[in-house]
Amino acid sequence: MVSGKGGTGKTTVAAALALALAEEGRRTLLVEVEGRQGIAQLFETEALPYEERRIAIGPGGGEVFALAIDAERALLDYLQMFYKLGGAGRALRRIGAIDFATTVAPGLRDVLLTGKVCEAVRRRGPDGGWAYDAVVMDAPPTGRVTRFLAVNDEVAGLARVGPIHHQAQAVMRVLKSAETAVHLVTLLEEMPVQETADGVAELRAADLPVGGTVVNMVRPALDSTAATPLPAPNDLAAALTRAGLRDAEALTAPLLSQGREHVTRLALEATQRDELARLDLPVRELPLLPDGVDLAGLYRLARLLRAQDW
Amino acid sequence: MRSPQEPLETDPLIDDPDTRIVVCCGSGGVGKTTTAAALGLRAAERGRRVVVLTIDPARRLAQSMGLTELDNVPRPVPGIDTTAGGELFAMMLDMKRTFDEIVEAHADPARARAILDNPFYQSLSAGFAGTQEYMAMEKLGQLAARDAWDLIVVDTPPSRSALDFLDAPQRLGSFLDGRFIRLLMAPAKAGGRAGRKVMSLGMAGLSLVTGTLGKVLGTALLRDVQTFVAAMDTMFGGFRTRADATYRLLQAPGTAFLVVAAPERDALREAAYFVERLAAERMPLAGLVLNRVHTSDGAHLGAERALAAAETLESRESASDADRAAAGLLRVHAERMRQLTREERTRARFTAVHPRVPVVEVPALPEDVHDLAGLRAIGDRLSQTDGAQPFG
Ligand SMILES: Nc1ncnc2c1ncn2[C@@H]1O[C@H](COP(=O)(O)OP(=O)(O)OP(=O)(O)O)[C@@H](O)[C@H]1O
Ligand SMILES: Nc1ncnc2c1ncn2[C@@H]1O[C@H](COP(=O)(O)OP(=O)(O)O)[C@@H](O)[C@H]1O
Numbered sequence: 226m227v228s229g230k231g232g233t234g235k236t237t238v239a240a241a242l243a244l245a246l247a248e249e250g251r252r253t254l255l256v257e258v259e260g261r262q263g264i265a266q267l268f269e270t271e272a273l274p275y276e277e278r279r280i281a282i283g284p285g286g287g288e289v290f291a292l293a294i295d296a297e298r299a300l301l302d303y304l305q306m307f308y309k310l311g312g313a314g315r316a317l318r319r320i321g322a323i324d325f326a327t328t329v330a331p332g333l334r335d336v337l338l339t340g341k342v343c344e345a346v347r348r349r350g351p352d353g354g355w356a357y358d359a360v361v362m363d364a365p366p367t368g369r370v371t372r373f374l375a376v377n378d379e380v381a382g383l384a385r386v387g388p389i390h391h392q393a394q395a396v397m398r399v400l401k402s403a404e405t406a407v408h409l410v411t412l413l414e415e416m417p418v419q420e421t422a423d424g425v426a427e428l429r430a431a432d433l434p435v436g437g438t439v440v441n442m443v444r445p446a447l448d449s450t451a452a453t454p455l456p457a458p459n460d461l462a463a464a465l466t467r468a469g470l471r472d473a474e475a476l477t478a479p480l481l482s483q484g485r486e487h488v489t490r491l492a493l494e495a496t497q498r499d500e501l502a503r504l505d506l507p508v509r510e511l512p513l514l515p516d517g518v519d520l521a522g523l524y525r526l527a528r529l530l531r532a533q534d535w
Numbered sequence: 536m537r538s539p540q541e542p543l544e545t546d547p548l549i550d551d552p553d554t555r556i557v558v559c560c561g562s563g564g565v566g567k568t569t570t571a572a573a574l575g576l577r578a579a580e581r582g583r584r585v586v587v588l589t590i591d592p593a594r595r596l597a598q599s600m601g602l603t604e605l606d607n608v609p610r611p612v613p614g615i616d617t618t619a620g621g622e623l624f625a626m627m628l629d630m631k632r633t634f635d636e637i638v639e640a641h642a643d644p645a646r647a648r649a650i651l652d653n654p655f656y657q658s659l660s661a662g663f664a665g666t667q668e669y670m671a672m673e674k675l676g677q678l679a680a681r682d683a684w685d686l687i688v689v690d691t692p693p694s695r696s697a698l699d700f701l702d703a704p705q706r707l708g709s710f711l712d713g714r715f716i717r718l719l720m721a722p723a724k725a726g727g728r729a730g731r732k733v734m735s736l737g738m739a740g741l742s743l744v745t746g747t748l749g750k751v752l753g754t755a756l757l758r759d760v761q762t763f764v765a766a767m768d769t770m771f772g773g774f775r776t777r778a779d780a781t782y783r784l785l786q787a788p789g790t791a792f793l794v795v796a797a798p799e800r801d802a803l804r805e806a807a808y809f810v811e812r813l814a815a816e817r818m819p820l821a822g823l824v825l826n827r828v829h830t831s832d833g834a835h836l837g838a839e840r841a842l843a844a845a846e847t848l849e850s851r852e853s854a855s856d857a858d859r860a861a862a863g864l865l866r867v868h869a870e871r872m873r874q875l876t877r878e879e880r881t882r883a884r885f886t887a888v889h890p891r892v893p894v895v896e897v898p899a900l901p902e903d904v905h906d907l908a909g910l911r912a913i914g915d916r917l918s919q920t921d922g923a924q925p926f927g
């Protein structure tokens with residue numbers, strides 16, 4: 226499970242992780258649940274239907290499949306699976322029941338989505354082995370992820386008997402097992418780090434397994450400045466002239482003020498790193514790709530994830 | 536670099552007594568809350584009586600505005616300059632509390648208790664995607680109705696899409712007032728108007744529906760929903776009506792929308808959707824706040840030349856400390872220039888599509904904004920119309 230504050234790179238990291246886990250001869254499934262076609266955009270393919278299809282070969286040689294779960298279709302699947310009621314879909318839709326179940330009824334949507342993911346996790350292939358060696362989910366953001374994952378506990382309480390109750394319990398067993406890990410993506414900024422800390426506390430309180438943090442979009446540290454005290458304006462001007470720059474005088478003030486900002490930023494990032502370290506979780510890092518994440522960039526991120534300890 | 540666009544002038548906007556509501560919208564993390572708070576503070580210090588409705592402020596920012604308790608009513612913000620005769624109030628939205636208050640205001644005490652204790656209501660009020668947007672609208676409507684302030688600045692929820700703010704309330708409103716919920720209610724009031732409606736669907740349809748729901752949701756949950764619906768009966772119609780009324784308030788001439796975006800592809804794409812949507816809804820757009828823009832006073836030195844100069848210094852036989860430091864600063868500059876170029880390219884794409892949207896740029900401060908001084912600094916930049924001033 227990959228979560229994190231909005232915009233920190235959950236979708237990107239989930240996709241890179243799915244690629245990274247696809248070793249030679251293995252299969253991974255990348256799942257998205259928010260109906261935004263983020264995976265299709267990243268892999269530069271047309272919109273994904275509600276169907277598992279192969280979208281890439283990972284850098285290790287294994288296959289990556291992708292699935293964009295559609296809550297409405299998942300509901301109809303369920304009705305069919307548990308009650309042989311797939312045909313009732315039209316009638317249900319006409320009176321607004323499908324809308325109710327998939328967008329309004331608190332939690333039901335999440336039950337369907339987590340249920341579908343767990344089904345993929347537990348599925349066996351024709352040879353009796355697991356259909357997928359790993360399932361990676363681009364999960365809802367930190368603020369909602371605990372409720373999302375723990376929804377089946379809530380449902381098992383609300384629907385106290387019946388197939389939904391049993392299904393809910395089965396899903397919780399998978400999600401709380403040692404085979405699940407929730408990774409939280411963050412930036413080295415105050416709000417995302419704070420949200421990560423809050424998220425870790427909530428996940429732990431709900432008994433959900435926290436994997437680690439992924440610090441994304443790490444900017445180059447440019448150590449030379451951090452290590453050296455800022456030079457005096459005269460010395461700087463002289464050095465710039467030695468470097469062959471003619472407008473040295475006009476450059477010293479802007480360079481010094483940018484240098485100060487850079488030092489401030491590094492100090493701030495160091496504070497945020499300390500905050501993350503206090504969570505006592507493995508930390509992985511990914512650099513800011515200066516030109517954004519295209520397909521080549523995604524593979525680069527995948528290789529960088531593979532190179533780190535997991 | 537100069538933009539071809541008209542600058543967005545925020546001071547005339549917030550000074551104008553006819554401006555009664557300013558809505559800051561945009562996708563998550565771009566600086567909506569910061570902008571709302573900064574504009575509210577500036578307007579108050581320029582003499583207006585202002586209330587800022589924040590949704591999900593960063594903890595330290597909330598503290599600095601005196602928002603330490605979540606009591607869902609506006610509180611005066613301490614530490615502001617009142618010499619121009621203005622005042623600043625701020626509040627942080629508590630969506631559950633707002634929902635509870637609606638229930639309490641529209642149902643007699645016994646019925647209100649029944650609703651508030653209902654498990655289905657508790658889940659709905661705490662978590663339905665859209666509840667927060669609905670309650671933000673609701674609160675805005677309440678603040679406007681009190682007529683105690685001459686300017687209301689509204690922050691919007693951190694939705695995945697800026698459009699949710701406009702759409703979610705109506706979605707929830709039409710659910711709460713809609714056909715399905717009446718259908719659920721049918722067994723509780725057989726023979727009523729809703730009952731007749733259900734009959735018209737045909738008996739087969741009815742048993743299929745309630746039977747299926749019973750199986751899927753579990754009869755206990757279905758019973759909770761039905762009790763909830765029965766208890767809410769008196770309030771039906773009201774949700775939709777109020778959501779519609781607030782929507783009209785947003786179309787009124789005293790309202791101004793500010794779309795906030797960072798100079799990044801995704802954020803600007805959302806901003807563009809929002810601009811188009813506002814036009815379609817005939818909602819008044821004041822302009823775009825491009826927040827966290829990088830600038831440089833040394834922009835005449837490009838990234839390539841800066842890097843080449845850094846290399847020259849580093850490869851000198853007897854590089855001095857000053858040489859090494861200068862090389863480091865040149866690399867920092869090159870990095871800044873690359874970012875600047877990227878941001879300009881992204882911005883140009885937006886400008887090409889929406890050349891007539893006024894824009895103001897707010898530079899990225901080196902540190903987060905978490906006190907009144909920081910908000911004032913942002914407010915200053917919001918009021919500068921020459922676009923590309925560097926910071927500090
Ligand atoms: N390491 C990186 N380097 C450069 N750009 C990145 C990196 N990671 C993510 N991005 C960019 O940041 C933006 C946000 O990333 P992404 O969509 O993955 O975030 P998200 O957390 O899934 O967002 P949301 O909360 O909206 O779902 C995208 O434009 C993406 O290309
Ligand atoms: N111009 C700016 N310079 C530096 N930091 C900023 C700036 N604008 C916003 N921030 C910081 O960015 C973070 C997100 O801002 P916030 O206003 O909470 O965004 P939103 O309300 O859109 O989610 C906060 O930590 C805030 O202090």
Ligand SMILES: [Mg+2]
Nearest residue numbers: 235236263363
């Ligand atoms: Mg995403």
Ligand SMILES: [Mg+2]
Nearest residue numbers: 567568591592
């Ligand atoms: Mg906010």
